[in-house]
Amino acid sequence: MTDLLFAATPTPVLPGLAAGYPVGRIFCVGRNYAAHAAEMGIAVDREKPFYFTKSATATVLSGETKPYPPGTTNYHYEMELVVAIGAPAFKVSVNDAMSAVIAYGCGLDMTRRDLQLSERAHQRPWDLGKDVENSAVFGPLSPVEALGEIGPQRIWLTLNGEVKQDATLSELIWSVPEIISHLSGFYHLRPGDLIMTGTPAGVGPVLPGDRLEGGIDGLEPLSLSIGPAD
Ligand code: MN
Numbered sequence: 528m529t530d531l532l533f534a535a536t537p538t539p540v541l542p543g544l545a546a547g548y549p550v551g552r553i554f555c556v557g558r559n560y561a562a563h564a565a566e567m568g569i570a571v572d573r574e575k576p577f578y579f580t581k582s583a584t585a586t587v588l589s590g591e592t593k594p595y596p597p598g599t600t601n602y603h604y605e606m607e608l609v610v611a612i613g614a615p616a617f618k619v620s621v622n623d624a625m626s627a628v629i630a631y632g633c634g635l636d637m638t639r640r641d642l643q644l645s646e647r648a649h650q651r652p653w654d655l656g657k658d659v660e661n662s663a664v665f666g667p668l669s670p671v672e673a674l675g676e677i678g679p680q681r682i683w684l685t686l687n688g689e690v691k692q693d694a695t696l697s698e699l700i701w702s703v704p705e706i707i708s709h710l711s712g713f714y715h716l717r718p719g720d721l722i723m724t725g726t727p728a729g730v731g732p733v734l735p736g737d738r739l740e741g742g743i744d745g746l747e748p749l750s751l752s753i754g755p756a757d
Pocket residue numbers: 555556557605607636723725726
């Protein structure tokens with residue numbers, strides 16, 4: 528065994544199941560609710576889904592306070608349904624895709640909106656806008672049975688107690704099995720992979736001192752407090 532020059536970065540672990548869920552990769556679906564695509568000024572693309580990723584090290588557990596990040600003056604919340612992969616999936620059909628899912632959770636895809644939009648305008652990657660430190664916030668996971676068949680469940684977010692996002696999962700453009708089937712054509716999905724499935728309309732900015740709370744019917748809620756600027 529070779530000594531390490533420095534301590535390896537710890538793997539984030541999500542609570543909620545019989546044992547901890549170590550986070551591997553974080554895939555995020557873009558524009559998966561029509562009303563949100565519209566508020567972003569983009570027509571819905573039903574041809575195929577698209578993705579960006581966040582580093583596992585961006586993981587934050589619900590209930591924490593994290594600083595307002597550097598490099599932005601327009602830091603946004605995006606409340607999302609999170610799918611936790613619990614079995615390998617590669618080139619799976621839509622019909623077989625759900626056997627790869629072990630759990631669901633609530634997630635926040637925190638975003639430097641100003642940088643995402645300027646990168647988008649220049650046809651550049653979104654990393655500075657999306658792969659933000661402390662920007663992948665997860666509530667405790669729940670087994671798939673807790674959510675049941677996806678459809679009428681309400682997904683909501685409040686900012687300092689005021690409802691900002693309020694939709695139902697039936698508004699998802701790409702369904703969970705469609706996303707898994709498509710994504711598994713490009714990646715060997717494996718246990719530890721999380722998929723943030725996109726946000727409903729109503730995204731907006733936060734400021735230091737703000738508190739976000741979000742939930743999805745049947746799942747454990749989440750919260751995040753925004754600390755002073757980093
Ligand atoms: Mn998002």
